[in-house]
Amino acid sequence: MEIIKQLKESNLTGLGGAGFPTWQKWQAVLDAPEKKRFVICNLSEGEPGVFKDEYIINHHLKELILGIELAAETISAPKSYIYLNDKFKKYLPKIKRLASPAKIEIFINTGRYLCGEETTLLQVLEGKIRWPRIRPPFPAESGLYGYPTLINNAETLYRAHLVSIGKYQPKRFYSVSGEKIKKEIVEANVDAKISEIIGKKNLGQAKFARIGGVTGEFLPKEKFDQPAGSTGAIELYPDRKEIISALIESIKFLKSESCGKCTPCREGLYRVAENFNRLFDSGSLWDRKDIVNTIKEISDGARESSFCPLGKSIWRLIESALENFSEELLS
Numbered sequence: 570m571e572i573i574k575q576l577k578e579s580n581l582t583g584l585g586g587a588g589f590p591t592w593q594k595w596q597a598v599l600d601a602p603e604k605k606r607f608v609i610c611n612l613s614e615g616e617p618g619v620f621k622d623e624y625i626i627n628h629h630l631k632e633l634i635l636g637i638e639l640a641a642e643t644i645s646a647p648k649s650y651i652y653l654n655d656k657f658k659k660y661l662p663k664i665k666r667l668a669s670p671a672k673i674e675i676f677i678n679t680g681r682y683l684c685g686e687e688t689t690l691l692q693v694l695e696g697k698i699r700w701p702r703i704r705p706p707f708p709a710e711s712g713l714y715g716y717p718t719l720i721n722n723a724e725t726l727y728r729a730h731l732v733s734i735g736k737y738q739p740k741r742f743y744s745v746s747g748e749k750i751k752k753e754i755v756e757a758n759v760d761a762k763i764s765e766i767i768g769k770k771n772l773g774q775a776k777f778a779r780i781g782g783v784t785g786e787f788l789p790k791e792k793f794d795q796p797a798g799s800t801g802a803i804e805l806y807p808d809r810k811e812i813i814s815a816l817i818e819s820i821k822f823l824k825s826e827s828c829g830k831c832t833p834c835r836e837g838l839y840r841v842a843e844n845f846n847r848l849f850d851s852g853s854l855w856d857r858k859d860i861v862n863t864i865k866e867i868s869d870g871a872r873e874s875s876f877c878p879l880g881k882s883i884w885r886l887i888e889s890a891l892e893n894f895s896e897e898l899l900s
């Protein structure tokens with residue numbers, strides 16, 4: 570099929586975080602034996618520091634709808650869904666003006682972070698408990714109500730449309746924000762360096778950044794020559810910010826978003842929070858090195874044994890802080 574070939578040649582990969590080749594996902598749904606199929610546009614955008622999909626609603630909605638229609642046509646899906654974070658309810662009239670109700674149904678979710686994870690998304694759409702499903706089977710094989718389902722991030726579908734009309738360039742939107750920094754969306758190459766994306770002024774004021782949201786990494790300014798990738802989120806922290814408080818804020822958020830289905834993530838986060846509090850407490854009786862080693866052990870165990878991608882990926886954030894800021898954390 571022509572569009573699959575074009576997607577393959579474009580090297581477009583999913584822009585929702587996992588970076589899976591888009592053509593391969595579309596092909597997998599096409600190859601599924603079951604002929605009833607669905608397309609879901611993931612407009613959950615609950616990741617802290619990510620606001621690029623909202624930018625697409627505001628600036629490229631027409632192209633996004635065309636991207637959804639293109640995906641539906643390609644996999645012969647009579648019905649598609651826009652899975653919309655309830656913080657975007659204000660855009661409903663605008664979306665409804667462009668999306669034909671016969672083809673595209675808008676489903677409003679509760680806006681929690683985990684709702685954006687593709688199997689949790691399916692559970693919520695089916696009216697079931699808000700927690701993830703085991704994979705495999707992957708949604709491309711058994712998704713909504715057990716039928717093959719193509720789930721793509723809004724930006725991926727927008728860019729797939731650009732591919733189909735020959736206007737695609739290997740670029741993506743980056744969400745740049747931070748303490749005392751004006752939020753902005755920057756469009757730059759998919760492999761652009763963090764320093765290029767944020768510009769000289771922001772670079773001058775920053776001490777470190779959280780890249781890719783809560784499932785990403787903490788990087789010191791010296792490593793801003795790396796690409797931002799993943800969700801395209803760059804959150805900058807100024808000179809006076811201590812890494813420990815940025816870590817505690819992230820863990821607080823994750824603790825409130827963990828669904829509690831599995832022990833390693835639920836209890837691991839609790840234990841890690843407890844240990845970071847000990848590090849934060851300058852009068853603590855605990856040896857700081859012991860605390861850091863305990864945090865590492867908990868993180869390694871939970872990464873291996875958590876049930877879903879949330880619990881498997883959040884430990885990188887902690888690990889990156891321990892790797893890059895050990896001196897500050899231990900002093």
Ligand SMILES: Cc1cc2nc3c(=O)[nH]c(=O)nc-3n(C[C@H](O)[C@H](O)[C@H](O)COP(=O)(O)O)c2cc1C
Binds near residue numbers: 616722
């Ligand atoms: C905790 C968690 C939250 C996620 N939230 C979103 C989200 O808000 N939007 C999104 O497009 N993908 C999100 N994802 C990724 C989706 O599971 C899925 O990989 C993505 O929608 C696939 O689209 P893509 O291939 O176009 O990237 C999340 C994943 C996890 C683990």
Ligand code: SF4
Binds near residue numbers: 700826830879
């Ligand atoms: S890893 Fe965390 S979010 Fe995922 S199922 Fe387990 S408790 Fe829930």
